[in-house]
Amino acid sequence: MNSHFLEIDELVRSDHWYLEPEDECYYIGEYTARGGHACSETNQLIHNFKKSLERRGRPEWNYKERAISRIANLIRANIRNDAVLTFVPIPPSKSKDHPLYDDRMSRVLNFASSGRPSDVRELIVQVRSVEATHLSNERPSPDDLLQNYLLDEALCMPEPQLIFLVDDVLTTGCHFKAAKRLLSTRFPNVRIVGLFVARRVPNSDFDALD
Amino acid sequence: MNSLDSILSNKPISPLREMAAYEALWAHQNATFKTIADCFRENPGVMPSELVTEPEIDETLERVLDKIKLANIYDYGIRIHGSEDYPNRLRSAAHPVEFLYYRGCWDLIEAPKRIAVVGSREPTEDGKRRARKIVKMLVADGYTIVSGLARGIDTVAHTTAIECGGNTVAVIGTPITEHYPPENRDLQEKIARDFLLISQVPIWRYSQQSFKYNRLFFPERNATMSALSQATIIIEASNTSGTLTQARAALHQGRKLFILDSCFRNPELTWPERFEKQGAIRVVDYDDIRANLE
Numbered sequence: 001m002n003s004h005f006l007e008i009d010e011l012v013r014s015d016h017w018y019l020e021p022e023d024e025c026y027y028i029g030e031y032t033a034r035g036g037h038a039c040s041e042t043n044q045l046i047h048n049f050k051k052s053l054e055r056r057g058r059p060e061w062n063y064k065e066r067a068i069s070r071i072a073n074l075i076r077a078n079i080r081n082d083a084v085l086t087f088v089p090i091p092p093s094k095s096k097d098h099p100l101y102d103d104r105m106s107r108v109l110n111f112a113s114s115g116r117p118s119d120v121r122e123l124i125v126q127v128r129s130v131e132a133t134h135l136s137n138e139r140p141s142p143d144d145l146l147q148n149y150l151l152d153e154a155l156c157m158p159e160p161q162l163i164f165l166v167d168d169v170l171t172t173g174c175h176f177k178a179a180k181r182l183l184s185t186r187f188p189n190v191r192i193v194g195l196f197v198a199r200r201v202p203n204s205d206f207d208a209l210d
Numbered sequence: 211m212n213s214l215d216s217i218l219s220n221k222p223i224s225p226l227r228e229m230a231a232y233e234a235l236w237a238h239q240n241a242t243f244k245t246i247a248d249c250f251r252e253n254p255g256v257m258p259s260e261l262v263t264e265p266e267i268d269e270t271l272e273r274v275l276d277k278i279k280l281a282n283i284y285d286y287g288i289r290i291h292g293s294e295d296y297p298n299r300l301r302s303a304a305h306p307v308e309f310l311y312y313r314g315c316w317d318l319i320e321a322p323k324r325i326a327v328v329g330s331r332e333p334t335e336d337g338k339r340r341a342r343k344i345v346k347m348l349v350a351d352g353y354t355i356v357s358g359l360a361r362g363i364d365t366v367a368h369t370t371a372i373e374c375g376g377n378t379v380a381v382i383g384t385p386i387t388e389h390y391p392p393e394n395r396d397l398q399e400k401i402a403r404d405f406l407l408i409s410q411v412p413i414w415r416y417s418q419q420s421f422k423y424n425r426l427f428f429p430e431r432n433a434t435m436s437a438l439s440q441a442t443i444i445i446e447a448s449n450t451s452g453t454l455t456q457a458r459a460a461l462h463q464g465r466k467l468f469i470l471d472s473c474f475r476n477p478e479l480t481w482p483e484r485f486e487k488q489g490a491i492r493v494v495d496y497d498d499i500r501a502n503l504e
Contacts, residue, residue: 003294004220011226026222029294032316039320042295083217
């Protein structure tokens with residue numbers, strides 16, 4: 001049986017405190033790792049997917065490649081063949097000119113939409129590299145993040161019919177809110193949906209580090 | 211907001227509504243784990259919310275949330291068949307559950323080595339001693355100890371695992387909103403906070419019927435406990451013990467079943483030989499367990 005997407009509804013929304021009822025968001029699994037252990041399939045998937053580029057070339061790198069194709073397949077299986085939509089990755093913490101820039105999510109989305117009418121556009125450009133939010137001490141607000149985002153005007157036409165903003169782990173919802181704000185200013189009539197590989201549950205390692 | 215029907219190939223799951231729908235299925239007078247499992251067998255791929263009406267979901271939701279709030283529980287989660295985090299091992303059960311509640315560290319569900327240690331609610335001193343000894347060795351070998359939080363052997367299994375610095379999972383026969391037996395309240399809360407607590411028991415239905423009917427939930431959870439584990443060890447059990455439900459379930463699910471030699475040596479017990487003929491393993495010393503698990 002194919003895994004269905006899950007909806008961020010009233011049962012779980014308060015775990016992601018920037019999200020509001022009008023934010024339409026879906027997720028595939030729950031990130032629940034605690035105390036450095038990561039046994040469950042979703043926890044392992046996220047760990048492998050986020051492996052730093054510094055580990056490229058090591059045997060463990062294979063796990064990352066496998067995580068990329070697994071996530072792509074999970075998304076692809078849930079999107080109809082004929083669906084017309086635009087996938088937009090939420091930018092990773094390193095900007096494109098950084099040696100550790102990781103295009104893992106763009107690869108997932110390209111794979112998920114290959115041979116289909118959906119497209120992938122890196123509409124949001126991060127100006128400066130930042131420390132991954134889960135490694136830094138300060139908690140930026142969506143407004144802070146927004147100052148570091150630029151819209152790639154060259155990719156804006158034709159206007160998307162529906163946008164899926166995609167990220168690996170939903171924590172507070174801060175990045176999603178900033179990205180959604182940027183896109184909805186440029187495309188006020190386009191429906192913007194959040195899609196996350198996992199949402200972190202409170203008290204997981206993502207909280208300790210966030 | 212329009213639905214994404216023309217975009218998504220599977221209808222997205224609303225955890226809250228599926229929770230209410232599962233509870234609503236159980237609110238039907240004659241519902242049992244078997245009738246509910248049959249219903250899903252006949253309608254493969256269907257979600258609980260597709261088997262009950264919208265007003266039923268709304269009504270049940272309100273009732274269930276009230277019960278949860280009254281119990282002061284804010285840290286629970288759910289798992290539902292059809293989503294990525296549902297443990298497929300549960301499908302080995304004769305009447306697999308479509309839905310369950312959990313509290314604590316879900317990650318333990320996939321601990322690489324999981325073994326259920328179960329037995330009598332009124333164990334002998336020797337039984338308790340044997341349970342402690344085996345759990346200590348299992349923890350030292352890296353096993354997560356799964357049990358049912360009942361009086362007696364289950365309690366010894368959980369507490370010993372925790373005392374030895376190991377991990378434990380409790381699959382309870384009451385809803386997450388109840389504490390049973392009452393003397394295990396602190397243990398249940400500790401497991402819910404630091405380890406993993408699982409319940410398949412519907413909150414609303416349980417609140418509406420007497421203990422006479424609710425006690426039927428106890429043996430039902432043993433099938434789930436067995437399905438979640440790679441093997442079950444029976445420390446001690448009478449001829450009429452609920453523990454034997456788990457023995458039958460383990461063999462039916464193709465899980466290893468270990469029975470302590472002391473059970474075979476008790477002349478009053480008829481079940482050890484019976485299960486041995488069906489494939490259970492007699493445990494004379496700890497190596498009999500280790501050798502059969504690796």
